[in-house]
Amino acid sequence: MDAVSTIAVKKKLVIGWFSFTCSEDSTILLTELLNEHLDDWKKVVEFRFFKALKSKNSLEDLDVAFIEGAISSEKQAEEVRKIRANSKYIVAIGSCACTGLPSASRNQLIPDKINEKIKFYMSHFDYSDKVRKLSDVIKVDDMVDGCPMNVPNFLATVKKYLDLFQIQ
Ligand code: SF4
Numbered sequence: 001m002d003a004v005s006t007i008a009v010k011k012k013l014v015i016g017w018f019s020f021t022c023s024e025d026s027t028i029l030l031t032e033l034l035n036e037h038l039d040d041w042k043k044v045v046e047f048r049f050f051k052a053l054k055s056k057n058s059l060e061d062l063d064v065a066f067i068e069g070a071i072s073s074e075k076q077a078e079e080v081r082k083i084r085a086n087s088k089y090i091v092a093i094g095s096c097a098c099t100g101l102p103s104a105s106r107n108q109l110i111p112d113k114i115n116e117k118i119k120f121y122m123s124h125f126d127y128s129d130k131v132r133k134l135s136d137v138i139k140v141d142d143m144v145d146g147c148p149m150n151v152p153n154f155l156a157t158v159k160k161y162l163d164l165f166q167i168q
Contacts (some may be wrong), residue, residue, distance in 0.1 A: 001102060008085065011165065012043075012046040012167065013044060013045050013158075013161055013162055014062050014063045015046070015047060015048065015049075015050075015062060015063060015066065016031055016047075016059065016064075016065040016083065016087065017030065017047065017049065017050045017052070017066050018050075018067045018083060019051075019052075019068050019069050019097075019137045020067065020068070020069030020070060020072070020079075020080070020130050021070045021071065021072040021131065022069030022096040022097075022103050024052075024069075025147075025148035026067065026068045026094045026148040026149040027068065029148050029149060029151065031052065033151065033155075036059045037155075040151045041060065042136075043156070044073065044167050044168070045158075045162075048060070048062060049062065050068075059086045060086060061086065062087040062088070063087070063088050063089065064085075064088065064089045064091060065083050065089070066085075067080065067090060067092060067093060067097055067134055068097050068115065068124050068149070069094070069097055070100045070131045070133060071094040071132045071134060071151040072102035072127055072128075073125075073126045073127050073128050074126070074128055075126055075155070077132075077137045080134065080138050081137070084138040084139065087162065089118045089141045089142065090140050090141050090142075091140070091141065091143070091157055092135065093144050093149050093154070094145070094146060094147060095145055095146060095147040096133075097133065097134045099133055100132060102147070103131055104130070104131035104132070104133070106118075107112045107130050107131055109130075130132070142160075143156055
């Protein structure tokens with residue numbers, strides 16, 4: 001038996017990071033966190049889908065998908081259903097994903113007060129009638145609230161899933 005075949009491949013936590021309708025501030029926050037945590041995370045985490053950092057991304061067989069942003073179109077709803085089907089766990093990231101707001105504030109517009117500019121956008125782009133929080137569309141296992149996300153809660157959630165998958 002050669003030396004290579006005797007070395008067990010260490011399991012890493014396979015994660016995806018996704019953004020929908022939002023300002024993507026939690027993505028910016030995560031890239032800031034990488035300054036401090038990348039060396040440690042590289043040993044235990046595989047970023048399989050993270051468009052802000054990588055051009056080659058795959059949805060295949062994710063352990064945990066982190067999703068920020070609200071869902072504002074049927075196309076987005078289809079995309080998150082696909083992510084759900086490929087992920088063992090889903091974590092909603094930030095207030096827009098957890099509660100819909102502030103991205104869902106257009107739900108509160110009074111119909112006869114909507115101006116021409118808003119009507120133009122609503123009729124020319126693929127928007128659903130209402131903006132939805134993530135759990136209105138798919139089952140969500142965990143939430144990290146905050147606008148942007150609460151960092152200690154996010155780090156605790158990453159640790160929770162590393163522990164759950166027995167990855168050290
Ligand atoms: S929760 Fe706040 S920071 Fe996060 S995407 Fe929404 S508006 Fe931006």
